[in-house]
Amino acid sequence: MICNLCPRQCGAERTPEVGKGWCRLPSVAKVARAELHHWEEPCISGTKGAGTVFFSGCTLGCVFCQNGPISHENQGKEVTEEELYALFEKLAGEGAHNIELVTPTQYIHVLQKVLARPIPGDLPVVWNCGGYERVEILKSLEGKVDVYLPDLKYVTEELAEKYSAAPDYPSTAKAAIVEMFRQTGPVQLEDGILKKGVVIRHLILPGRLAEAKRVMDWVSEQFAPGEVLFSLMAQYTPCGNLEQFPELQRTIRPSELRAARNYMDALGIQGYVQELEAVGEKFIPDWNMRENE
Incomplete structure (x- = not known):
């Protein structure tokens, strides 16, 4: 296949065995882990866990990525469409609240077909991505994805280029999030679990409190309270x-988190604030799906 799935539109040839271009991935999907995941937002993980499938590869180049072995080194195991659907069935059978697809953008051509089948347990499908999506490609997922969980990493082009090699990230991600909301509408919760809607994530970077505030400004201006x-x-x-990047060689300070939380509250934005207890490599999963296993 000649690939233009992501905003880079590099036109690279991706054969079943070999991938070129930015992501260097084959056309066959690669999975790094599939499990009941309990570390997402409460409306995603609930009490039983999200039925999470971590895909290998990424369309961004974030220098600080904590999932580097799978996002940059493409570790993972190739799976057929049938094997991928069987993972969905397994996770549904284990009691998952949803089927959560993590960093799936580079395999949209596969997922368009797999998601056209009945989702086991009639579970909502969660699209967990970096926010770097083409609106034209997202439209092909309408009716197949119930919940979008995008990052909004930056709204400043210079930071996006410096840290993620994607100067067009701010405009691209904002347009993608608007399209996601068009598809799902306002959030719909049932017994505390998100059945439909958009959750926008922002990871506070050390020394970048001002950027976090700019991100929240955009969310506040774009959406009415409670819509997302x-x-x-x-x-x-x-x-x-x-x-x-010496400025990234530390965790964020309690004062930075406190200031960001206060700003979020002042804007009346609804959602979640992660505590500093979530810092540390102990929260990075073991990528246990590897070739030859």
Whole structure:
């Protein structure tokens, strides 16, 4: 396949065995882990866990990514469409509240077909992504995805280029989130579990409180209170090679989180604030689906 799925539109050839271009991934889906996941927002994980499938690869290049082995190194196990659907069935059978697809953008061509089938247990489908999506491609998911869980990492082009190699990220992610909301409408909760809607995540980076405030300003201006949920994340953990980025070589300070929380409250944005207890490599999953296993 000649791939233009993500905003980079590199036109790379992705054969079943080999991938070129930005993501360097084959056309066959690769999965790094599938499990009941209890570390998402309460409306996603609930009491039983989200039925989470972590996909290998990523369309961004975040220097601080804590999932580097799968996002940058593409670790994972290739699965057929039938095997992927069987994972959905297994997770539903284990009592998952939903089927959550994490970093799935590079496999939209596969998921369009798999999600066209009845979802086991009639569970809501959650699209957990970095926010870097083409609106034209998102439209192909309408009616197949119930909950969107995008990041809004930056609204400043310079930061997006410096940390994620994507200067077009702010405009692209904002347009994508607007499309996501068009598809789902306002949040719909049932017994505390999100059945339909959008949850926008923002990871506070050390020394970037002003950017967190700019992100919240946009959310507040774009959506009426309660139309979407917002997740202010404090879990930043220095990972990977940050030698060129000394400002990222620490966790965020309690004062930064406190100031961000107060700003969120002042804007009347509804959602969640992650505590600093979530910081640390102990919260990074073991990527247990590997080739030859």
